[in-house]
Amino acid sequence: MTPTPREMDSQQPLLEVRNLVKHFQVGGGFFGGRPGIVKAVDGVSFSIQRGETLGLVGESGCGKTTTGRAILRLEPPTSGEVIFEGRDLATLSEAELRGMRRRMQVIFQDPYSSLNPRMTVGQIIAEPLAVHGIVPDRAARAERVHELLRRAGLLPAMARRYPHELSGGQRQRVGIARALAMEPRLIICDEPVSALDVSIQAQIINLLEELQAEFGLTYLFVAHDLSVVRHISDRVAVMYLGKIVEITDRKSLYEDPQHPYTKALLSAVPIPDPAVEAEREHVVLGGEVPSPLNPPAGCVFHPRCPIAVAECRTAVPELREVKPGHQAACIRL
């Protein structure tokens, strides 16, 4: 039997990002201000296999959210390639891109602002089904909406409610149902649980995992919470000032972090147990993340790095394999 095209490309990653760059021009406009370039994403490369979850972690301003937006072309990348299901998105026509977008959905951090307050939950989920002609028949569409709500852990009766009548966790479930409606292959989850209370966070994380198993979804999970990222990810990439500083599988990253920034990040996460905390060694990182308008020369992390040497001020470290399957960007390793 000859393999179908899908089986053939199943060896290929679902998403491949090559040297992605997103720079923003600031200042110099009508209101003046010093013109400059914010290097939000500065040469990021990674790939995600089908059914896999890649966690993308880092602190605010590291470029993790912009990376997600650039992949979706919500912010057209400055340069670099985004290859989804074997096709470079930059080469697609508008119509082709629209079709492709169906297959890559996004769930946002703040379900409050990503749902239209004047539409009922049912309308919010039904709209893309109608617009993309996925379920053209009205009655069938209502049935599909109910099914999606159930799948996201909500009662079908919720379809008649408005977003403001729902709790934060319920709104996030609506956001998930809306993403699922498009039958996507890839979902970019941008801080999907950070605005939720801890008892609700676990509900949503479990839901995302169930849906992944059921529909064979692939996730790019963008978050700052390292404990949550460890729980949900197969592989993890750590970003700092627009660059990936370390990327490897979950186990290797958390059990044997290599980059000094990753080590400091992990050490800064408080463990909910005073007995453990009392014994733990804490590396408190000095200073703050420099402005991406004017990133340091050499290694961007060198001003805060506990093991920096003179060379770090000039040499830009390449992301390279420091252990089998474990890449880090540090010349000291």
Next chain:
Amino acid sequence: MEVLLEVRGLRTQFHTSAGVIRAVDGVSWDVRKGETVALVGESGCGKSVSALSVMRLVAAPAGRIVEGEILFKGRNLLALSEEEMRKVRGREIGMIFQEPMTSLNPVLTIGRQLTETLEVHLNMTRAQAQARAVELLSLVGIPDGERRLRQFPHQFSGGMRQRIMIAMALSCDPALILADEPTTALDVTIQAQILELMKSLSRRLGVAILMITHNLGVVARYADRVNVMYAGKIVERGTAREIYGNPRHPYTLGLLRSVPRLDEPRRAKLRPIPGQPPDLSRLPAGCSFAPRCAYVVDRCREQVPPLNEVSAEHVSACWLAKDLPRLAVASV
């Protein structure tokens, strides 16, 4: 140790068109001299309203303190005149909030904001206040104070602004600081810096801290004693080691089980608390947590459980407190 702040039977309500919201529903807790006490719970549990009540900053006319006493150094703050209360705020009790940008005046220099408090509360001259302000900035780890004092809030990063808030809170040598989610808006590496700073200052200056947070990890690292709040009530209180090592309330147990921990082997599945917190204007009869509780019995739906002693310094408002499984056993 000597009790500094004692809250007794505090009830704070908000009267809205949707009904009476019982935000804080008869809570009692205290803070002793020099210690760090946490009020921990999820959004809407009443932890922030508790702190606002202590400062008498609950927004009138909707919000009002309907019952209770707030004894600070033995004086009932609820009985003070507004004039007297103003002298307590900022001078005897300092405050730090979550978002420093909204608590700092954007059109005044940092220097003006720091010296104003000193001039008003401590009757310092401009020059004295200026010198003290430089000293305060260096205390919170901001070098080059003289130049920094001439700058405006937007010229500082989030972490630096929070340091300025701490300097302001400390400016009049208060005995107590109320810190409402002081690091929630900050990145994890900056959060670590700020919390270490607060801890060392509290030790050095002997100032007590009431830390209000939803972050169980922060509480574990920095609090001496912990009050867990749910739906306007304290459901469990104890030393941090007791609360985390031997939780005796199903809500505390549920919270600790639902968070993934970096120091534990990764679990296949998280164990969330089902459902969501109740509507505070329509609280169920009996225990407010009963609808979400895995260990609920008939009695829980009828009678509100009081805070009963589990061991010395450890109380829990659960009828089954002594029969609950242990955290370690349960999390396998």
